[in-house]
Amino acid sequence: MRILYLTQWFDPEPNILKGLAFVRALEAAGHQVTVVTGFPNYPTGRLYPGYRMGWRRREVIEGVEVVRLPLYPSHDASSLRRSLTFLSFFLSALAYGLLRRRRYDLAYVYHPPITVGLAAALAGWVRGLPFVLDVQDLWPDTIAATGMAGAGRLVGVLGVVCAFVHRRAAAIVVQSEGIRAALLARGVPAARLTTIRNWADLPAPSPDASQPSAEADPAVFTLAYGGNLGRAQGLETVIEAAALLQARRRDIAIVLHGEGVEAEPLRAQAVAAGVDIVRFEPRISPRAIVEVFTRADALLMSLADDPLFRITIPSKTQFYLAMGRPVVAAVAGEAAEILARSGAGLVAPPGDAAALAAAIEALADTPRARREAMGRAGQAYYRDHLSFERGVDRTLRVLEGTHAQERP
Template sequence: MKDILIITNYFPPETGAASNRIYHLAEGLQKHNFVVTVVTPLPNYPKGEVFKAYRGQFKHTSTENDITIHRLWLYASNSKNKLLRLFAMLSYSFSLIWFFMWNKIPKKVIIQSPPLLVAFTSVFFLRSKKRKVILNVSDLWPLAGLELGAFKKNFSYKLLEKIERFNYKHADLILGQSQEILSHVNSIFPKKETFLYRNYPDFDAALPNLQTDSSMKLKMVYAGLLGVAQGILKLCQELDYTKVQFHIYGAGAEQIAIQELIKKHPELDIIYHGEISRTALHQELINYDFTIIPLLNRIYGSVPSKIFEYARLGIPMLYFGGGEGEYLINKHELGWVAESSNYKDLNTVISKIELSKLELTNRKKIQLTALENFDFNNQLIQLVEVI
């Protein structure tokens, strides 16, 4: 049995791709004879408030499925105020330092990045010739922040770039969720050991059974974070509803604005369903004709995990985000692609969707593609060999 520590900002009972990704990694390593410990903040995402069951605690330790989980204090906030958000990240970093001082740290450590400052704190204090530091990079910060408009190329941005480089330099192995991430890392440190570790799902899915009704509008669904990066509010405003009815599941910063838009413009064929559990969501998603995966702007290095999850469910996808995700949709014939940020092209693509591409035979083909190409356990076996 080998000990391994995973340091992450997100973990269940929080929802979303980030927490699911780390949970499945921890569970998978545990099944491969690792003694897994997870260090994470008290649950607070996405609302920026510590969950009721954990309030008033400085540290909460539990064992779940033979995984030891230490949840540490932080100042929870999802405020738009940059200083408050910075303090929230620093508060978790301070808790991590306290944890490192009073606990024995295993010889192998996986550190989730971003957040960049949390990863920096972990790499800085845990780098050692006797310890293997593994950096799991899911998005390229600060570059992604620059492309989203959250940063400008000023002193702060240059400082974050130096922190990013420090993290890469002192990591013994870097895991990246996309080839673009690994290319970026190797452009800075050509000899750095890297491993492509995509966010493949780990769940059993029933065979799809939907039969599309040609007499009605196509039912398009989005499920996930209603944040600025996804651009769902703008999508609602720009869609041509002649052929499509738009269903939305999720929560986030744009939720209230989306609900207000629906209320003020009942002529728009939009139905908001709120937020439901992942298991319940899977049961709902298979009832729709196709799903849309949008990004407001193309983000270098980003590959939405929804691609792999929806393929496992056998759901045709309309990808609207550019980059490597677009390449995967085309390569594996998982659906359609519209030019990033071009809403005219998006509406044209929707208007040309053929019913034959939505029916049962094609859905089973998509699901078979996922089983052959996006297998979590096969990927995990390869990862275990390199860590």
């Protein structure tokens, strides 16, 4: 099968769940895959070194064919600039879909943003190309929840767009049962919905990653976070919890690795509160963050207190479980349920700084042997329920089944 994989973001951008490894697995199953994506600019909104914007750039990354299309690069708090980013890639993807010479049997479309799905729906309508929509976030709900300026004005329009794309999709893959239930309530037929849990794209650490760093103080309990510093993460609660902890003990350190629109406000919040047990570090490579996580005593997860996030499972859930480290999480809903079932984590309600501080303190006071056992339990749960192999196998069944149904 010749598959067009349409996604606005792709390697070398960070936190790409269905990236090179996913494509190579599809190709290993006998399919030909072409990735059509934008020029890399996430999360800073600036083009990566070595790239210049142009109409089209074709490259091969580790054996995977990648076609890059132009977009307006931006990833800040401006709703106008963010909208231009989505709309510009929509126009590029639509033009490619309508004017392409190459023939494909099926498109696999990664959403968000829904504008990528809209391009696939319109071009597929004209060119007769069916597509499978991979829904990672529930739009327009997610846009409303992020608090992006001007988001309220977009919700109605996006709702209409989402309904159209859902109707045109030959099949829809969702990452949680909560999203599946929401789409069912919006009229999507159950026969076209498949829940496939996300997995962890976990690079191998260096051989000495398990050794403590030279700077590490064995008397200090280190909690590590890696990823986006955005509104959806609700990390202001972490700063508030750190202030409570700092007032009563000095043997806990929290390290936040990452970038995002909330990075500077979070730093300012920490300074204003006199919090010095939180350290901000820049975004680092996937392999480097694995080494940070391996050396940490526990890993930190946080989401804002919003009903939408109760039906969303952040990718950190799988990544942290696969790491085999204990977890402290300020989350609710399906992510909290998975962590509880795995035995790997202590969970606090999102937005509750006192509860989060208590959970961090409880894990810090847990004997090391017990913490290590929690990490192993989480890793076993990941292997049994959330692994890459299980997810790819189910994805292949959806793709092959859809192709068989849509074939004339």
